[in-house]
Amino acid sequence: MDTFGLIQLAELIYEYCGIDFFKNLSSLESKISDRLKELGLSCWEYGGYLRVEPKEWDKLIELITVNETYFFREENLLEEFQRVILPKYQGRTPDNPLRIWSAACSSGEEPYTLAILIEESGLFEAGAVEIIGSDIDKKVLEKARKGLYNKKSFSFRTMPKEILEKYFVSFGDEYRVKDSIRAMVDFRRLNLLDENIAEMIGEVDIIFCRNVLIYFDAKAINRVVDSLYKVLKVGGYLFLGHAETITGMNTGFETIYAPSTFYYRKGEKYPCRSMGY
Template sequence: MDNLALYYLGKVVYDYCGLNYLNNISSLKMKVSKRLRQLNIESYWSYIRYLQEHPSEWDQLIVLLTINETYFFREDKQLYIYQQKILPQFASEVQQPIKIWSAGCSTGEEAYSLAMMTMDLDHYKPKKVHIIGSDINKKVLSIAKEGIYSKSSLAFRRIPPYWLQKYFDEMENNYRIKDEVKKMVSFQYVNLLEEVENGRNEEFDVIFCRNVLIYFDEETIEKVVKSFYRALKKGGYLFLGHAETISNLKIGFETLNENGTFYYRKG
């Protein structure tokens, strides 16, 4: 009976946000069982009903189900392509602000890394670039908005040393993102599966969605990538994680290979 209820819960999660636990029910059980004890709920069927009756419980469940391992300056080859090729191209072509979307931004390290890479450019102009970080996990978004990270955090494992001096204020046990960096970045809640249905009212020049698609099945990946394609301006770029590829999907992206890394361009 428990396995049937867990499978149904996995289907509910899949329909809500695309996270696929249907082939890993034991992991779903491990992640959710503690929450049932906290709520004094005796069965998974009862928890499913609780979710239906208390939609705010999704915020707690998403915290349990999402993996938020990230760090500053991650997959730096892509960051250099963004900085040295793409930004100068857009800066010379458009007058309006360049819009970047960090989808699945977790605690904000990727979005802030993009801001710092931008500010490292000699011809960077304030308000010329706007970066939006989004995530389905509201807890990590609150950390991202605050922009304060423990000195002992693994988030700093690869960071260029001069960034700490240039773009952070040092506190006793933490580093805080400087206001000039934070002004370039905003954060918002986004369920990527809802984006598939609703779309966005804005277009982006670049989308980073790295190490997110690996948690989706092929059907969901195709839906999400199509929504990215619609959200990009003509000639815009999409960056995925090094273990993710969409070259097999006939969506319209041109696959590019440069500096030992793949990325994609909307024709």
Template sequence: MQDNGLVTLSQIIYDFCGLRFADRLPTLREKVSKRLTELGISHMEYCQYLKRSPREWDVLIELLTINETYFYREENQLNECCSYVLSLVKRKTRNRPIRIWSAACSSGEEPYTLAMLIQETGKFLPGSVEIVATDINKKVLRKAETGWYHHGSFAFRRTPENLLKKYFTDIDGGYQINASIRKMIKFQYLNLLEHDKVSQLAEVDIIFCRNVLIYFDQETTKRVIRSLHQNLAVGGYLFLGHAESITDMTLGFKKVDSDKTFYYRKESDRDETVQSISG
């Protein structure tokens, strides 16, 4: 017999953040079972609890989201951005800092890696590149802000030894990322489905939104991509995960292929554009 409370819970989760559990109800049940036992309530009662206590969403999001990440993940994209794309953007933004948005940044490895690679180029003065890093999970954001990672963390599985020594300090059983890197990044909470709050980020030149769309259905993906499109400067660049594609969507982006990776360039400032993405 179907649990109507679980079905209702899956729907309000979908409405809130786009995560789809309608066809994965056993997975959702497993993720929330311990919390419901702690509260002593049913799935349907939990739906009402979320309405009465909005802060419970923070707890629920921690249970639902996957925060598997590490430094230098999908390194070809990172190198393409920092060795080539940034130079293209720099020509257009001579009178202001370049702005990079790391969407769904998790515990901070992606934006910190970008900051380190930018410093490694030697082409950018302090303050000439700003990185805003956002996530819907407030717990991982707090971790990201500390810039401290345990010695045994999988976060370092791909980190070159020379950069580990150069940009981290060994302290308290872990590695603390240096202040020169931390000050390049501003971390903040953001739900990618809240269009009005996304638009408050203002215009950015490069967006990394990797390994996020794989958790969304097509309609939610379109909503998110439209928001990213709106915040991206004309001629700006969007990096998605290698397993993600917006090739068949007509959302104003053109696919760019390089030797080792691919990404997208914003071609229009109109959300209603009918230009299809090249495949």
């Protein structure tokens, strides 16, 4: 495949959503080769096709994004969320709900996990918590809204049996998330590089943006983190993946070290400082 065409396509992808393929063009090539054959286009021609057929971006995003996720991923962090963070917001009401944003939520396992943990906590009345799940990939969002997952799916690899029985309904070869849990989550399509994220999401108390920044370069990371900072209320919490860190990036987030994990809290705009307890 023509290297110039791949570089051009990598530039278009980077401008569109921040995913960096410049150091791994072979990976990009393998992800799009079948689609190019299907369309009968060269890589260089495909760049032009995206400009005249903007709906093709939906298909391309589906091909290049990694949607590996599962329920109760990174249990230490989730335990901290349920045991330490949620009690801080106890007393919220439907008129002043706790608002949580699961950014890059893929097929919905993360926001549904958060909803289950909130329900299990018993700290909130009905309607006192709003969860937003967003992703750039329309196809995975459709799956998320349905709340249907194959019984043999990777999604259930760490699912406690008692939780499965309590919050899921058997539906042929699939399990379906119970309606009461599904009702807690509002799924929206969103590009993390959008300039109007604040208008689309509104102010939130807690953000989960896990295993996303690893696909961005430093410039895109700073842009995304700045957007997260703007929508998060002062004193709110940001959870990243265990392999991601923004400590020392002068973002205005304080790093909080717990016994088995770490996460961030929004302070004012000044260099980060670490905190322990």
